[in-house]
Amino acid sequence: MSNTAKSDLDIFPAEIKLSIVKSMDLRSIRNFMLTCTKHRDLVLENQTSLCVDMARRYIVPPAGPIFDSVAVKTNGFWTRGIIQPGAFKFIAELELRDRRIDRITSYFPNLVYLVTLSGFGHTTKEIRSRMIPLVRRTLWHCDAISDIAARVLPVPRDVDTSGMDERERWAHEALCNDMEAVHNEDPYRFLAARHLQIGYVQALADLDLAMLLLVSAVLGSNYARVHEAAHHLGAHVGQRAKERITVFEETALRHGSWFLWDEMCGDAEMRRHAKHMIEMGCRELVEFEDGNPFAPSGLKMTLMKECRARFLNHLRKGRNVRPLKVINTTWDVVKRAIGQPTEDQVKEGTRAVESLSEEMARMHIH
Structure with missing residues (x-):
């Protein structure tokens, strides 16, 4: 930046400069800091407040520490560090997620097209444009679900268990073992956060x-x-295709865009990592189906149950409902939200038109 530009910028008070900086991305902020020592010091002195404000501009603002998407391989596993709020590294992670979600949503594959095609059959540019922010927001929610595990403290082994009954003691041991597994054989489960x-x-x-x-x-x-x-x-012995699809959906819900990027957009090593995460999920599913009392409910199972309870609450309790009916009814919720007629409304409109046509025919109205 020229000396003239510097002097022009210096006429603004620090509050105005900081307000401008809040609207920048990190690359622009770095360039701003390079203009002069005064600007660099101003940004560094206000880094915490700037980062807190910058984090609020994202679709689903983080509620605390978050995982780092730049994983480190230790003992054969990719593990994610934890980033505390109030630092530019925190914003760098959010910017990375935003770019990845934009890529996943818009390009590879065309997720919005697949989502709209599933629910609307014949899609239009208008429908897809309304769905884009909804799909992006959904992927941000997946990341928020993942980050919950970054805020769960390890379970200490030195807790006095003498006052616990047998089941409580087993549960405590299960949590301790799970937290140890985070650093050993299964760094993807985070049972204590479930x-x-x-x-x-x-x-x-x-x-x-x-x-x-x-x-x-x-x-x-x-x-x-x-x-x-x-x-x-x-391909795995004892694992049906349907189970692996369920585990894939569960892993996407539990690990968000970090996992989806590896599976959908990553290189060969990233894809192997994603496959390994699914294999870990299959092990947990087997534990649950085998009746392990400490195997918790999955997020996909919770999601289906919650949608059934909210959107099909007119059905008698205990009645068996096929997943496809839950999904179709759930689509009606989305259609109403974006101003599209539901399947029932289309059928009702068709019947009304047919009835009017019959009435006009009887009256010989042409």
């Missing part, structure tokens, strides 16, 4: 809940189509 992640899903607004179910279902369908063509599904 009840909080389930609570997050259950607390979502109707539209967010509906989109979360639909996007996860479409992602699972796309995963099945891609891997079935490559003969990868069902």
Whole structure:
């Protein structure tokens, strides 16, 4: 920047400069800091407040520490560090997620097209344009669910268990073992965070809940189509293709864009990592199906149950409902939200037109 430009900028008070900086991306902020020592010091002195304000501009602002998407390989596993709020590294991670979500949503594959095609049959440019922000928001919710595990403290082994009954003691041991597994054989489960992640899903607004179910279902369908063509599904002994699709959807809900990027857009090593995460999820699913009392409910299971309870609450309790009916009813929630007629409304309109045509024919009106 020229000396003249510097002097022109110096006429503004620090508050105005900081207000401008808040609207910049990190690359622009770095360039601003290079203009002069005064600007560099101004930004560094206000880094915490700047980063807090900058984080609020994202679709689903983080509620605390978040995971780092730049994973480190230790003991054969990719593990993610934890980033505290109030630092430019925190904003760098959010910018990375935003770019990846934009790529996943818009280009590779065309997720918005798949989502709208599933629910609307014949799609239009207008429908897809309305769905884009909803799909992006959904992927941000997946990242928020993932970040809950970054805020769960390890379970200490030195807790006095003498006052616990047998089941409570077993549960405590299970949590301790799980936290150890984070650093050893299974760094992707985060069992201690599961009840909080389930609570997050259950607390979502109707539209967010509906989109979360639909996007996860479409992602699972796309995963099945891609891997079935490559003969990868069902490759594991004892694991049916349907189970692996369920685990894929569960892993997407639990690890968000970090996992989806590896699976959908990553290089060969990233794809191997994603496959390994699915294998870990299959092990957990087997534990649950075998009746392990400490295997918690999955997020996909919670999602289906919550959508059924909210959107099909007119059905008698205990009645068995096929997943497809839950998904179709959930689509009606989205259609109403974006101003599109639901399937029932289309049928009702068709019947009304037919009735009017019959009446006009009887009256010989042409």
